[in-house]
Amino acid sequence: MLAQLTAKVLQTAVVLLIVSVASFSLLKLAPGDPVTLMLGSEYSQDTYDDLTRQLGLDRPVPEQYVTWLGDFVSGDWGQTYASRTDIFTFIVTEALPVTLTLTFFAILLALGVGVPLGVLSAVKKDSAWDVAAAVFALTGTAFPSFFLGILLIWFLAVKLGAFPVMGFVAPWQDPWGGLYHMVLPSLTLSTYFIGMIVRMTRATMVEVLEQPYIAAARARGEPEWRVIWVHGVRNILMPLVTIVGLQLGGILQGAVLTETVFSLPGLGQMLTGAVLGREYGLVQAGVMLTATLFILVNLLVDLSYPLLDPRLRPRS
Known part of the structure; x- marks a missing residue:
């Protein structure tokens, strides 16, 4: 090990x-x-x-x-050319927490909506629920995030006044205010991944529900909710964790547009401004930090496989 x-x-x-x-x-x-x-x-x-x-x-x-x-x-990332701001302080203490907050809420929303909807679609296979879930998944993956963000701002923020148009409030300083400001950006960023998770969960769950151990659990008289959410969902965790790890790069890429649309001072907006301002030291540091996050998440995904599947654990 x-x-x-x-x-x-x-x-x-x-x-x-x-x-x-x-x-x-x-x-x-x-x-x-x-x-x-x-x-x-x-x-x-x-x-x-x-x-x-x-x-x-x-x-x-x-x-x-x-x-x-x-x-x-060694931690000496230099200074920006124009304002002479310390790059390490600017990225790690100001931009990175915003992007991590947006990414966390987007992944949480994608899993919280995508997994139950995919399981329901698999359990209700070939029903109206299944068709509706498929239409929702295809629509979500086909919608460009920047266009969806503009639509959400126009309808939910401008027309209805239900959410703020833009800006960021740190959830660790104001939990309710931070959550309130994160609703529209998280929904914008997660819609594509909700559709992807729905499709993956449904496909995997349909296969799992046809396995002998599912029939055996039902024959033992176990409740249907336990058959589905314990025996069934437990066996789709590996592909689910894999797709979340692999799609982190797509989430970070989508964060660039989402942060720009909603004026969030995160890594995405920082990199956009750095490229336009030719702040190449800032761009280099941002690229390296983004690559490090992506690679570390995938490393954690690899290390989690033995925990999710006992067959992959080393034999003593």
């Missing part, structure tokens, strides 16, 4: 190293000059050369990468 964990951690480190090399190289090819951005429109050549040397941009790209990697691992 320890050897397997060590191998997965090393694999994770290698993937992150590859991501860092690729993102750093691509950003060096991007248009724009950080020195020009910092100096403004009027400067002398000597001032330009001095600042270039201070930033280390006159050195070869491989040397710049090694220096950046050492600083990044």
Whole structure:
């Protein structure tokens, strides 16, 4: 077990190293000059050369990468070019909590709606409930998140005044206010994943309900709710956990549009502004943090398999 964990951690480190090399190289090819951005429109050549040397941009790209990697691992992520804000503080203490909050509520909503609806669709196979669930799932996966967000703002926020149009309130400071502000963004971000979870849950649950152990549980006289929610749902946890882990990248990608539509100061809006402002150090840090979150979640998914399926546990 320890050897397997060590191998997965090393694999994770290698993937992150590859991501860092690729993102750093691509950003060096991007248009724009950080020195020009910092100096403004009027400067002398000597001032330009001095600042270039201070930033280390006159050195070869491989040397710049090694220096950046050492600083990044040690927690020195540099400063933004325009406002001279500490990047680590800006991302970790300001932007990241917003994105994690949005992602948490979106996943919670996707599982809370998608799993029961998928189970109901499987239990009521070929019924009107099944058809309605299929239509809902297809509609949810076909709706672009940014368009859905605009519709929700127009109808629920502007027309009905039921929810705030935009803004963020930290749930750890004001639980009810934070939840109230998260309803529309979470619904916007989770709709696609609700449809996907419904379809996956239904397909897996239909297969599980045809297994001999389900028939045996019913023959023993166990209540139908226990047959479905204990014996049945327990055996769809592995594909469910897998799809949540694999779709984290899609959730983070959707968070970029969702945070922009609802003016949430998270990683998505931060990266959008950094790209437009050519804040390449901020973009690099954001890409690395996003990649780290995605890879760590998938590592946890891999490690959870033996807990969900006893057959995968090492034999003593």
